[in-house]
Amino acid sequence: MRTRNLFIALTMMTATAAITACSNDDNLETVDLNKPIDLNLSIGQPGTNTRASVSNGGSTSTFTSGDEISLTAVTKAKTGDTPVAIDVEGATYRNTLTYTYDTGLTADEAFYWQNTSDMHSFYAYYPAQTNFPKKADDASYTYTHSFTLPTTGSNIDNSTLAKLNEANFMYGEKDSKATNKGISLELSHCMSQITFTVEKGAGYTASEAMPTITKAEILNNKGMYTTGTFSLSAGKVTATNGVTAGTQAITPYRPKDNDSKDTNTWYAIVFPGQAFANGSAFIRFTTSDDTSGSTTYTYKLESALTCTANTSYNYALKLNRGSVTLSGLTIAQWTKTDKSGNAGMDFPGTTPKP
Structure with missing residues (x-):
């Protein structure tokens, strides 16, 4: 030939x-x-x-x-x-x-x-x-590509769409x-996605605004996978070297709306196989307002989570006065396909130039 x-x-x-x-x-x-x-x-x-x-x-x-x-x-x-x-x-x-x-x-x-x-x-x-x-x-x-997730300090850094x-x-x-x-x-x-949204909950009147969220993190006190390989022959990503004990948080991406204001939705990407224990601190965010100053809220998982590839885990949280509760959880295939063979990502926000 x-x-x-x-x-x-x-x-x-x-x-x-x-x-x-x-x-x-x-x-x-x-x-x-x-x-x-x-x-x-x-x-x-x-x-x-x-x-x-x-x-x-x-x-x-x-x-x-x-x-x-x-x-x-x-x-x-x-x-x-x-x-x-x-x-x-x-x-x-x-x-x-x-x-x-x-x-x-x-x-x-x-x-x-x-x-x-x-x-x-x-x-x-x-x-x-x-x-x-x-x-x-x-x-x-069987060529594989080894890679490390971007980090800033001790956190996995997903803070921008580029990262x-x-x-x-x-x-x-x-x-x-x-x-x-x-x-x-x-x-x-080949990876997994975690998203969460925060809405105003109980204890606030209709005229009261929800306190401004100034910082948010996804937590795992057992550590996060930070290194892995991408296999061309297998078409999948695999975490390597076990979890990094010193990396216990992800700084997620928070997009802005059409008026360049922060939304109350956050996005993060984790390795397939990343596990989060039932009852463990999972999402932490800090609020500030003109009356109470700075307050930190932590949502603890109500059931264990082990992430799988091409899956999105979407948590809806309610910020009540003095507490945070889960109002809904959806688990869905991340890539959306149709008969034309299109595959999707669902990060809202403005795409920065690379």
Whole structure:
């Protein structure tokens, strides 16, 4: 088989028209191997293509200039249900490219289908991993990327959307034989999300404003996972080295509303497998007002929590006069997918430039 490159023509915001295919009476597709592959990535909530579908007064943010998503193409065959790498002149063919938003792929990174009989595999992962090998002879392609969550002091730092996205690993894969049709590849989240909102509760009159929350943290007195690996072959993130005993809090992201005022919703990303004990201090926030000064409130978990990948845990809290109580908890799949293969994030706020 010729060592021909596999061109990946990526569209992020609009669908690219598929090449017209020719068919015979048996509906066998005739594929032009000289035409580039039309590979469409979907990242965002249904109906959008975004890194972080950020609701800001009803609008939705998109990728910003310079955002990068890595793409890997691998040629492999299948024996039964087991993928088997194909030798191309003595070496398994694969290549990893980086798509940069607003500029796309460079002209010299042109790849095409190798043939019409063998399976081709495509992988996409965000954030882009520039230290993944460009080409490799390892048939299993088990490369992993080690990373550490951003920290400030002794806290995991999710305080900005940019820092939140540093930990927001997403992954998607698709197998296909050569076709003239577009290849849709959807990404899903490899990490877990915790959100909480705080609303005015009992003890306040209708005319009284809820005290201003000046600081908020997510707590775990047993420690937090801070290091892990992102596996391309497995498509998942795994925490490593156990919890870091000295890291017992997360500073979550608090977005602003359309008038640039702080909202009362916070977001954090944690490793799958991160556990929080029943009865333990879980959410702590500090308020201030003109009469009582500064007051600290702590919500303790009413049931144990162990986080799983691609899952969002959403706590609704009531700030009563002198106490905080849970008014609701929803556990949902984090990535929202539709028939078009879109995948979503639900961080509200304004997306800063990277």
